[in-house]
Amino acid sequence: MVIKYKFQMQTEAPWSDANQKMLALDTGGWRTERPILDKALCNYCGLCSIYCPVQCMKDKGDHYEVDLTWCKGCGICAHECPKKALAMKPEGDFTNEG
Amino acid sequence: MKAKKGAISVMMGNVVAANAARLCRPEVVSLYPITPQSEVAETMSGFVSDGSLNAEIVEVEGENSAMNVCRAASLAGARTFTATSSYGLVYMYDTILETAGFRAPVVMVNVNRETPGIHAVSSGQQDMISTRDAGWIQIIVENNQEIADQIVMAYRLAEDYDIQLPIMVNYDGYYLSYLNEEVEIPLQEDVDAFLAPLKDQPKRPRIIPGKATGAGTHGMEMGYVEARYKHWAAMDRVKNKVDEIDKAFGDYFGRSYGGQIEEYKMADADIAILASGSAAGTAKEVVDAKRAEGIKVGLVKLRLFRPFPEERLVQALKGKKAIGVIDRSVCFGWKAGPMAVELKSLANKLGTMPILSFIDGLANLDINVPHINRVVDEVNGAAKGKPYQEVTWIPLE
Numbered sequence: 001m002v003i004k005y006k007f008q009m010q011t012e013a014p015w016s017d018a019n020q021k022m023l024a025l026d027t028g029g030w031r032t033e034r035p036i037l038d039k040a041l042c043n044y045c046g047l048c049s050i051y052c053p054v055q056c057m058k059d060k061g062d063h064y065e066v067d068l069t070w071c072k073g074c075g076i077c078a079h080e081c082p083k084k085a086l087a088m089k090p091e092g093d094f095t096n097e098g
Numbered sequence: 099m100k101a102k103k104g105a106i107s108v109m110m111g112n113v114v115a116a117n118a119a120r121l122c123r124p125e126v127v128s129l130y131p132i133t134p135q136s137e138v139a140e141t142m143s144g145f146v147s148d149g150s151l152n153a154e155i156v157e158v159e160g161e162n163s164a165m166n167v168c169r170a171a172s173l174a175g176a177r178t179f180t181a182t183s184s185y186g187l188v189y190m191y192d193t194i195l196e197t198a199g200f201r202a203p204v205v206m207v208n209v210n211r212e213t214p215g216i217h218a219v220s221s222g223q224q225d226m227i228s229t230r231d232a233g234w235i236q237i238i239v240e241n242n243q244e245i246a247d248q249i250v251m252a253y254r255l256a257e258d259y260d261i262q263l264p265i266m267v268n269y270d271g272y273y274l275s276y277l278n279e280e281v282e283i284p285l286q287e288d289v290d291a292f293l294a295p296l297k298d299q300p301k302r303p304r305i306i307p308g309k310a311t312g313a314g315t316h317g318m319e320m321g322y323v324e325a326r327y328k329h330w331a332a333m334d335r336v337k338n339k340v341d342e343i344d345k346a347f348g349d350y351f352g353r354s355y356g357g358q359i360e361e362y363k364m365a366d367a368d369i370a371i372l373a374s375g376s377a378a379g380t381a382k383e384v385v386d387a388k389r390a391e392g393i394k395v396g397l398v399k400l401r402l403f404r405p406f407p408e409e410r411l412v413q414a415l416k417g418k419k420a421i422g423v424i425d426r427s428v429c430f431g432w433k434a435g436p437m438a439v440e441l442k443s444l445a446n447k448l449g450t451m452p453i454l455s456f457i458d459g460l461a462n463l464d465i466n467v468p469h470i471n472r473v474v475d476e477v478n479g480a481a482k483g484k485p486y487q488e489v490t491w492i493p494l495e
Contacts, residue, residue, distance in 0.1 A: 003327075005324075007324055007328075008320065008321070008324065009321065009324055009325070011303050012259075012302070012332070013200060013201035013262060013303060014199065014201070014317060014321065014324070014325035014328075015173075015200060015303065015311065015312060015313035016303055016311070016312055017306070017309060017310070017311055017312070025318055025319055026320075
């Protein structure tokens with residue numbers, strides 16, 4: 001038996017002091033829709049970043065870009081965007097997992 | 099170095115268990131009395147009240163809380179002890195799973211008794227069988243001396259840094275719990291010396307007051323898989339560790355039990371009986387008598403039930419002409435008793451011999467000499483090519 005997997009938890013037991021690395025869930029895998037930005041409409045106000053529950057909107061200087069590793073596809077960013085610059089598109093439309 | 103001779107006393111199994119637990123110096127004890135375990139609870143409380151044990155007794159309203167107390171205390175770094183039986187064991191079922199999952203090395207005595215379903219206040223192994231997939235180490239012992247010695251070994255096993263698992267020490271309710279037998283109780287200094295190597299090991303994680311602890315946050319997605327794999331792999335390591343600790347115990351105290359299994363007259367045996375608990379003692383008598391008649395029969399006493407001693411069983415039983423398994427419990431949904439079902443999963447490594455399942459000794463009915471005689475005769479017949487039944491309910495047939 002050969003385990004190729006790299007273990008994230010350092011302890012034998014599945015609990016630890018909080019100063020040790022905890023498990024990070026790959027929440028991007030939960031997504032059924034992803035936010036797509038229309039840069040022409042974006043005014044770089046940052047509300048999408050403030051409202052994002054998992055804080056996965058990255059500041060790119062003139063706009064915000066979603067980190068698809070963590071984006072759960074909740075759509076709050078698109079809902080809150082005052083310029084309607086973000087739109088939620090079904091995952092089925094994309095071939096990459098982000 | 100050898101242990102000094104301990105005091106010889108005549109004690110019932112439950113009092114033996116309490117004395118052995120006392121010698122291991124548990125710091126937190128929480129147990130709820132239940133027939134046929136009550137004397138363990140009473141005696142442990144007595145030890146604390148008369149000052150012979152410096153432990154905190156947490157009085158609880160039931161077994162579910164008793165196990166929660168032990169798990170929590172264990173995660174805080176304490177050595178713990180509890181004991182239960184039957185309804186008590188299933189009443190703590192959810193927290194038994196948690197204790198194993200959190201890798202808390204709780205030592206628990208389970209005095210085997212029939213389980214809920216039919217209100218049976220009588221001996222049988224159905225309770226431990228019902229918790230076999232809980233992720234606990236399960237060991238079954240044969241007599242009162244073995245109760246004492248196995249409890250001491252249990253602490254050394256459960257708390258080993260490579261193991262970190264709870265352990266259930268099982269003995270037959272009524273047959274051993276209330277049986278008065280001659281027992282050598284080891285000296286305190288010798289038990290201390292035997293458990294001392296644990297102090298040289300790295301410390302397992304523990305909850306520290308004032309420091310943040312992440313518990314219960316690791317059980318999703320790959321965290322769950324990681325934890326389950328580590329637990330599963332630790333269970334596999336238990337097998338060799340049981341043999342090592344048994345040998346170390348034998349070297350020091352002069353008594354050993356074979357580790358995962360005890361082989362009795364197996365080396366030249368043509369046929370074999372697999373039994374566990376107090377019935378294994380009776381089976382040894384039968385093996386001797388049958389050998390005098392010229393039947394080359396041997397006994398494998400199953401001590402370790404979880405993890406299942408696959409390698410040792412294959413080594414002991416490979417090439418035998420037929421095997422009879424005596425179960426003191428029922429496996430619903432299979433045409434064999436639980437231990438027979440598990441042994442059959444090794445069939446591709448054992449060979450093509452017949453494996454006969456016998457169900458006996460339910461609800462305090464004795465697994466007596468005539469019954470085991472019959473097991474040997476039927477297994478011997480099967481070895482010689484006679485037709486045989488896959489499963490026999492001995493009291494009914």
